[in-house]
Amino acid sequence: MRFELPVGAPTGIGSLPFRDPIRAARFVQRHLPELPAIPTLPKRSPAESMVPQAVVGIQGITVGQYGSLAVDLTKVDPAAPVVTPIEHGAFAGLRAFLEVADPSTKSIKWQIVGPLTLGLTLVRAGVPTGPAFEVAIRAIRSHVSAIHQRVDAVLPGVPQLVFIDEPMFTDVQDESFPVPASIAIDYVSMALATVQQFGVSGVHCCGRGDWGSIIASGPEVLSLPVTADLAEHAGLLGRFLEDGGCIAWGAVHTDRPIPSSSQRPWRELMDLWDSLAAGGCDRDLLRHQSMLTPACGLFAHAESVAERVFRILREMSDRLRGIGGSAPLTIGA
Numbered sequence: 001m002r003f004e005l006p007v008g009a010p011t012g013i014g015s016l017p018f019r020d021p022i023r024a025a026r027f028v029q030r031h032l033p034e035l036p037a038i039p040t041l042p043k044r045s046p047a048e049s050m051v052p053q054a055v056v057g058i059q060g061i062t063v064g065q066y067g068s069l070a071v072d073l074t075k076v077d078p079a080a081p082v083v084t085p086i087e088h089g090a091f092a093g094l095r096a097f098l099e100v101a102d103p104s105t106k107s108i109k110w111q112i113v114g115p116l117t118l119g120l121t122l123v124r125a126g127v128p129t130g131p132a133f134e135v136a137i138r139a140i141r142s143h144v145s146a147i148h149q150r151v152d153a154v155l156p157g158v159p160q161l162v163f164i165d166e167p168m169f170t171d172v173q174d175e176s177f178p179v180p181a182s183i184a185i186d187y188v189s190m191a192l193a194t195v196q197q198f199g200v201s202g203v204h205c206c207g208r209g210d211w212g213s214i215i216a217s218g219p220e221v222l223s224l225p226v227t228a229d230l231a232e233h234a235g236l237l238g239r240f241l242e243d244g245g246c247i248a249w250g251a252v253h254t255d256r257p258i259p260s261s262s263q264r265p266w267r268e269l270m271d272l273w274d275s276l277a278a279g280g281c282d283r284d285l286l287r288h289q290s291m292l293t294p295a296c297g298l299f300a301h302a303e304s305v306a307e308r309v310f311r312i313l314r315e316m317s318d319r320l321r322g323i324g325g326s327a328p329l330t331i332g333a
Contacts, residue, residue: 001199002332003107003159005034008290008320009329010313011109012037013163013204013223013250014297017306019044021096027303029102031310035161035291038110038151039093042067042299047090050113050165051121056090057083058139061122069125076127078134084146094147098154105155110147111163111204115140115187120168120178129178137187140164141194148198160199161331163223163248164191169205172213181213188217196220200332206250206296215240220332225250225295226269234279241285246331250295251316252309258301260308262315269316288327292317 011032016039018024024039042049046067047056055061059082060075086094094110119136123129144162151160171177172184179187188203195201202221203214209224211233222240224230226249230237237247251265252258259265277283292313298306 001159001196002330003200004328004330005107005291006317006321007288007327007329008292008317009034010292010310010317011035011161011248012039012310013111013248013293013295014165014206014254015040015042015048015299016093016297017043017299017301017303021092022100024093025097025100027306028097029100029105031307031314035107035109036097036105038097038108040111040297041093044092045089047088048093051118053090054113054118054136054139054143055122056088057085057142058135061125069121071122071125071127073126076131076135078131078138082135082139082142084143086146086150091147094150098151101155103155105158107159107161108151108155109161109163110151111165111202112140112143112147114164114166114169114203115191116166116172116184117168119187123178133179133183133187137190140191144191144194148195152198159332161202161221162195162199163202163204163221164188164195164219165204166209166214167206169203169209169214170207172210185213185217188214192218202248204248211236215245219245221246221248221291223248223250223293225253226265226272228272228275230272231275231279234276234281237276238279238281238285241282241289244289246289246291246329247286248291248293251292252312253295254298254301254309255296258305258308259312262312262319265312266316266319287320287323289329290320291329292320 204223
């Protein structure tokens, strides 16, 4: 699937700080009209945090009041089907978004934790490595299909951009990683392939990602934070753009004080693009195949801070369109 967006279109990544799902849904539709992001709301309930949301429907795994996992190894079965109950509290943000969705919506973004991050979490909770990753990939594929079907039932035919959220996709090449790198890449590829059956696939990693491995898994969009060390990967990112990929730049960092204006985030993005261009990236591709997001989730901040973050992203988006011309951004195959 392919669809078009304005160059530099802003969207959300990660969670939002709202407790009221309807308020959150209206917030994203107001601030992100080109590509509204279905909200997740862990401040409302720990069940909407990344991993607790993903384990819903897995036999033998339950989520405690504060988001902790309890595992009954006698019931964990990699071959058992995973049921995705969209009416569960873990999907309140999704249901609210669809309840107030604008029928004229032209595209939607949402995300779900990836099989590496879920699998590693299950291993740490006591599930043996093989079954942990088999259960994880089965659960993610089930959830992706179920969410897609619910969205399509309310907004039929509206293009969906889906990010597989992999904060642990950082050291898959390290010998200590519990599965070989080639297998880890295949697991993520399976999740992306499920998305590509109906929409556009992306991978989000808010740390120092193993970008070569991430790209090898086959996403159509990369979501990464704006950091100076990305200049080391100019050749890799340049080839990704030349092959038609899009980059969602995490331009406003959420793990530090949020600026009051777009001046600093804009300068950091332009400085990075200068470094990438010096390393061989095509500057026009950097500009024309870009989206803008927060670097990571906002659940730890106040609602007023979330308002400021998306105002900054809007200002940056407008500036990018001013220098990038009127040609649209096309994402997807």
